[in-house]
Amino acid sequence: MTKTVEFDGxxxxxxxxxxxxxxxxxxxxxxxxPDPYSQHxxxxxxxxxxxxxxxGVRPRNSSVSSARADAGVVEKRTQPTVPKKAWQQLLLLxxxxxxxxxxxxxxxxxxxxxxMRHGEPHLTDALTDRDMLEARKWDAAVRRDAHKTKAFVRFxxxxxxxxxxxxxxxxxxxxxxxxxxxxxxxxADRFAAVRWxxxxxxxxxxxxxxxxxxxxxxxxxxxxxxDNIESLWxxxxxxxxxxxxxxxxxxxREMPKQHWDTLPEAAILPDLISTAHQRxxxxxxxxxxxxxxNMARRSRAGQMATGPTTSAGQS
Amino acid sequence: xxxxxxxxxxxxAAKYDASCASSGVRxxxxxxxxxxxxxxxxxxxxxxxRCVSLLKILLTNFCIFDCLYCVNRISSNTPRARFTPExxxxxxxxxxxxxxxxxxxxxxxxxxxxxxxxxxxxRSAKLLREVHQFNGYIHLKAVPGASAELIELAGRxxxxxxxxxxxPTVDDLTQLAPEKDFNQIKATMEEMSKKINxxxxxxPVIRNPEKPLSLQIDPTSPEKTQNAKSFAPAxxxxxxxxxxxxxxxxxxxxxxxxxxxxxQLRRVYYSxxxxxxxxxxxxxxxxxxxxxxHRLYQADWLLRFYxxxxxxxxxxTDGGQxxxxxxxxxxxxxxxxxxxxxxxxxxxxxxxxxIPGLGVRNVDRIIRMRRVGRLxxxxxxxxxxxxxxxxxxxxxxxxxxxxxELDRITVGTRGPSQPTLxxxxxxxxxxxxxxxxxxxxxxxxxxxxxx
Numbered sequence: 001m002t003k004t005v006e007f008d009g010x011x012x013x014x015x016x017x018x019x020x021x022x023x024x025x026x027x028x029x030x031x032x033x034p035d036p037y038s039q040h041x042x043x044x045x046x047x048x049x050x051x052x053x054x055x056g057v058r059p060r061n062s063s064v065s066s067a068r069a070d071a072g073v074v075e076k077r078t079q080p081t082v083p084k085k086a087w088q089q090l091l092l093l094x095x096x097x098x099x100x101x102x103x104x105x106x107x108x109x110x111x112x113x114x115x116m117r118h119g120e121p122h123l124t125d126a127l128t129d130r131d132m133l134e135a136r137k138w139d140a141a142v143r144r145d146a147h148k149t150k151a152f153v154r155f156x157x158x159x160x161x162x163x164x165x166x167x168x169x170x171x172x173x174x175x176x177x178x179x180x181x182x183x184x185x186x187x188a189d190r191f192a193a194v195r196w197x198x199x200x201x202x203x204x205x206x207x208x209x210x211x212x213x214x215x216x217x218x219x220x221x222x223x224x225x226x227d228n229i230e231s232l233w234x235x236x237x238x239x240x241x242x243x244x245x246x247x248x249x250x251x252x253r254e255m256p257k258q259h260w261d262t263l264p265e266a267a268i269l270p271d272l273i274s275t276a277h278q279r280x281x282x283x284x285x286x287x288x289x290x291x292x293x294n295m296a297r298r299s300r301a302g303q304m305a306t307g308p309t310t311s312a313g314q315s
Numbered sequence: 316x317x318x319x320x321x322x323x324x325x326x327x328a329a330k331y332d333a334s335c336a337s338s339g340v341r342x343x344x345x346x347x348x349x350x351x352x353x354x355x356x357x358x359x360x361x362x363x364x365r366c367v368s369l370l371k372i373l374l375t376n377f378c379i380f381d382c383l384y385c386v387n388r389i390s391s392n393t394p395r396a397r398f399t400p401e402x403x404x405x406x407x408x409x410x411x412x413x414x415x416x417x418x419x420x421x422x423x424x425x426x427x428x429x430x431x432x433x434x435x436x437x438r439s440a441k442l443l444r445e446v447h448q449f450n451g452y453i454h455l456k457a458v459p460g461a462s463a464e465l466i467e468l469a470g471r472x473x474x475x476x477x478x479x480x481x482x483p484t485v486d487d488l489t490q491l492a493p494e495k496d497f498n499q500i501k502a503t504m505e506e507m508s509k510k511i512n513x514x515x516x517x518x519p520v521i522r523n524p525e526k527p528l529s530l531q532i533d534p535t536s537p538e539k540t541q542n543a544k545s546f547a548p549a550x551x552x553x554x555x556x557x558x559x560x561x562x563x564x565x566x567x568x569x570x571x572x573x574x575x576x577x578x579q580l581r582r583v584y585y586s587x588x589x590x591x592x593x594x595x596x597x598x599x600x601x602x603x604x605x606x607x608x609h610r611l612y613q614a615d616w617l618l619r620f621y622x623x624x625x626x627x628x629x630x631x632t633d634g635g636q637x638x639x640x641x642x643x644x645x646x647x648x649x650x651x652x653x654x655x656x657x658x659x660x661x662x663x664x665x666x667x668x669x670i671p672g673l674g675v676r677n678v679d680r681i682i683r684m685r686r687v688g689r690l691x692x693x694x695x696x697x698x699x700x701x702x703x704x705x706x707x708x709x710x711x712x713x714x715x716x717x718x719x720e721l722d723r724i725t726v727g728t729r730g731p732s733q734p735t736l737x738x739x740x741x742x743x744x745x746x747x748x749x750x751x752x753x754x755x756x757x758x759x760x761x762x763x764x765x766x
Contacts, residue, residue, distance in 0.1 A: 126688070151359075154415070155413045190350045191348065232410075233413070242363050247363050250360070272362050283592055
């Protein structure tokens with residue numbers, strides 16, 4: 001009989017629910033963890049996948065399962081104690097994995113917690129265990145996406161309060177995972193004195209000067225507004241680039257196309273790439289010109305009346 | 316002059332400085348604008364694949380020096396511009412508020428005198444900190460020869476300072492940058508190093524020979540940032556141009572490790588000499604391959620994070636040059652085959668770090684996993700260890716390579732693109748024969764590397 005877990009989908013919510021379920025010794029395969037993001041989007045149906053067969057949910061724990069809810073003492077006798085550090089490692093992991101774009105994430109985390117409690121206290125050190133490997137993979141994805149969110153969110157000045165001078169900024173960003181609740185405190189700390197809102201397809205974060213508010217993006221709100229600093233930013237971007245070292249693959253590996261729509265500098269990328277070769281060649285030709293002129297000058301010893309002026313005036 | 320024209324000229328002028336790091340200091344927000352996360356963030360990438368983390372500009376590209384490799388030398392007819400410190404501060408703030416950058420990296424051509432130039436740089440940083448209450452990252456160029464008082468001020472406002480060593484040897488510098496003084500650059504580094512150490516003295520530095528110095532100084536430790544007289548909490552770095560002179564990789568690494576040791580630099584940047592507009596004909600007309608820069612960084616990493624000594628790296632080079640076809644760690648391992656294979660279930664961290672294909676992170680994962688059980692080849696595969704490179708060098712619970720496998724090292728190569736090291740390899744008839752010293756491929760290889 002599958003029971004739907006009532007929780008809000010956040011890490012804090014998961015931790016509270018998982019703690020209680022562990023105390024009640026409810027095994028992972030009897031639970032269904034709903035996914036607020038994917039349900040809302042309707043893109044991914046939250047069908048809980050069955051726990052994999054060989055992940056070690058061991059039947060020998062049945063005697064423990066029937067013990068009282070607060071059977072810590074009983075459990076200590078029959079099961080190895082989970083060290084505090086191991087729980088901390090799991091919570092660190094869960095703090096990110098809860099925001100992975102994967103319907104099975106809450107269940108996977110609970111399964112790991114369950115296994116830790118039931119005979120595998122050091123599971124978090126078993127980095128190549130099947131469940132751990134999966135969790136670490138999703139963790140890496142969330143970590144990367146959170147980092148890219150800190151990097152690629154681009155604020156635009158929406159309006160300035162004429163009375164107080166308070167500035168309101170907004171950004172439209174398309175993450176691959178659900179990183180807003182992870183990065184919210186970063187933006188709050190960094191941009192404390194202004195007001196900002198970050199829109200993503202799934203969720204919105206808003207800073208009111210004291211705290212960050214989160215809500216699902218029910219109306220699928222986005223926005224477009226031009227900010228005139230963006231042309232200065234494009235100027236900088238175009239001129240800090242060295243066309244002699246063109247390496248589009250390296251750029252794209254770090255800045256995938258998925259984000260180009262929301263990055264003002266990406267608008268001039270195609271231009272920069274297509275003219276880079278020509279610019280580098282011109283520079284090389286210019287250098288060759290100087291070289292051959294010098295050789296000519298040396299060989300004809302002073303007969304060179306024109307001098308190396310051919311392209312020296314161009315930049 | 317329009318601000319966007321200035322920006323174009325002064326960004327163009329700054330792009331040959333490789334450093335764009337915004338790491339090394341962690342600082343909470345001040346309730347206004349800005350913080351520092353300790354790791355640094357790349358906010359964008361230009362089509363050359365390079366990270367854009369800071370607003371990297373020159374205050375001015377007017378310059379009284381005539382350094383051959385530099386686009387801004389007095390004899391080059393590049394367009395010139397000059398920002399006021401106010402303009403620099405405004406631009407930084409506008410960009411920062413929109414989350415384009417982590418902060419400012421401000422350098423400058425030398426105008427009037429080192430002191431005058433330094434004073435202008437300091438003034439820009441001071442405006443940001445005191446008028447705009449900007450709490451983000453600031454990297455200032457330290458002008459060699461500037462007064463101790465100005466350096467002191469610079470370090471108070473900046474997170475990182477850097478004086479560029481420019482070239483690996485005195486001779487190289489005299490040849491290409493006649494107005495620059497090798498000893499003066501080092502003196503400025505020493506001045507900064509003293510002040511950085513002084514401001515950190517509240518934190519005891521534990522000397523551990525197993526660990527490189529840069530790992531022992533924890534930039535994010537709270538004591539340092541709370542220190543009222545904080546001085547350049549993210550330390551100092553420098554840059555060396557590679558390939559503009561004949562100096563070899565070993566010479567370059569020698570200078571780098573001397574700088575790391577003497578002045579506790581956080582980073583040495585290697586910048587492959589790049590063709591610049593308004594090229595000086597006395598320089599090579601061809602840029603060195605970017606691979607050379609890459610190999611230098613790999614060797615630099617081995618020195619700083621993998622416990623390698625300089626002479627060990629030098630022992631596996633080709634007449635002082637790092638091999639183009641094999642990374643320096645593999646090159647070292649191939650010329651020291653007698654130290655392998657290494658048992659991943661028993662070896663010390665130091666030994667694990669010597670295995671080709673194993674990075675610091677996977678080494679630490681392996682050590683962590685040894686608590687739970689013995690590692691098998693399959694575990695390493697799941698850690699995404701590149702087994703085609705590592706396998707001949709390791710022992711796992713279920714795998715023990717034959718000596719011949721270590722000798723038949725073609726496993727370590729990646730296809731026909733890496734043949735040079737192994738072309739001379741004699742045909743291996745069988746394990747017994749290969750153990751005979753005279754025919755030992757490792758010897759042959761070592762010889763061929765050293766010759």
